Amino acid sequence: MRSTTLRRLAPFVGLALVILVFAFLTGAPAQYLSVPNLRIVLAQTVIVAIGAVGMTMIIVSGGIDLSVGSTIALTSVAAALALHRSWPPVAAVTASIVLGGLVGAVNGLVVTRLRVVPFIATLGMLGVARGGAKWLAGEMTVPAPETWINELAVTFPSRAWMVVAPGVWLALILAVAASFALRRTVFGRHVFAIGSNEVAALACGIAVARMKIAIYSLAGCAFGLAGVMQMSRLRQGDPTVAAGLELDIIAAVVIGGGSLSGGQGGILGAMIGALIMAFLRNGCQQVGWPNYIQEIIIGAIIVIAVALESRARERGQGVR
Secondary structure, three states: OHHHHHHHHHHHHHHHHHHHHHHHHOOOHHHHOOHHHHHHHHHHHHHHHHHHHHHHHHHHOOOOOOOHHHHHHHHHHHHHHHHHOOOOHHHHHHHHHHHHHHHHHHHHHHHHOOOOOHHHHHHHHHHHHHHHHHHHHOOOOEEOOOOHHHHOOOOOOOOHHHOOOHHHHHHHHHHHHHHHHHHHOHHHHHHHHHHHOHHHHHHOOOOHHHHHHHHHHHHHHHHHHHHHHHHHHHOEEOOOOOOOHHHHHHHHHHHOOOOOOOOOOOHHHHHHHHHHHHHHHHHHHHHOOOHHHHHHHHHHHHHHHHHHHHHHHHHHHHHO
């Protein structure tokens, strides 16, 4: 019980530490913790947070998806192309989400039907989706006309009563819905069962292959929505964006308590992890550290988080 409580509190402690450390390092705590900067951080969290919702389902089920960054680039290009060709904004958003779902379904089929391990299957899709994005865009950026989609990821919304970007509220709604699905539905129980022990899940009558395809497809839909947010932020579709973004998204889930061994994790923890990533990058920018320092820190955090989770799991098994 004590170890479980500590594991649940760890992401919150980590977030508090990151905020305190960078508030001190910037030399201007009042500015770092100011409302305008907090709004900037929340707007910057949206893409990783939405991606982390989908990645949480995959990791809890015992899988991984390395193609998320490429999928976001592909769907952002698809959204921009649809708008460029005078599609209604709702149709452009829907097309991007569906395309993301199709990419996820292909990943699920390769994992279940061809029996390719998720790491290799999604690593291959990483290249396929990135190449597809470049092909769709003609290896150039695709300008998007002005629509309400452009307002989704703005730092300061035009409607002051919204306080933060519309995308932040959308990410929050998605997180609540996904958390309910994982914790309060049969679908969620099956996801945890597959990640905890796939053989036992099969013995209990769970259609594991079908469930995995559904999990990857739903996660792909979340990645498609993240692609729309990416296009909204840049005001264009860029096939080269989100390279390496899978690192931040996987880190958010792992820091939030998700286990790469499966069977453990949650949406709330992943959202806290996404905030840690955002505050970390924001703090590094304010301190003036170059991007490679940020990457080193994030990589180290992933290794430490996985090591701590492994130690905690070994202790738990020793107690039993």
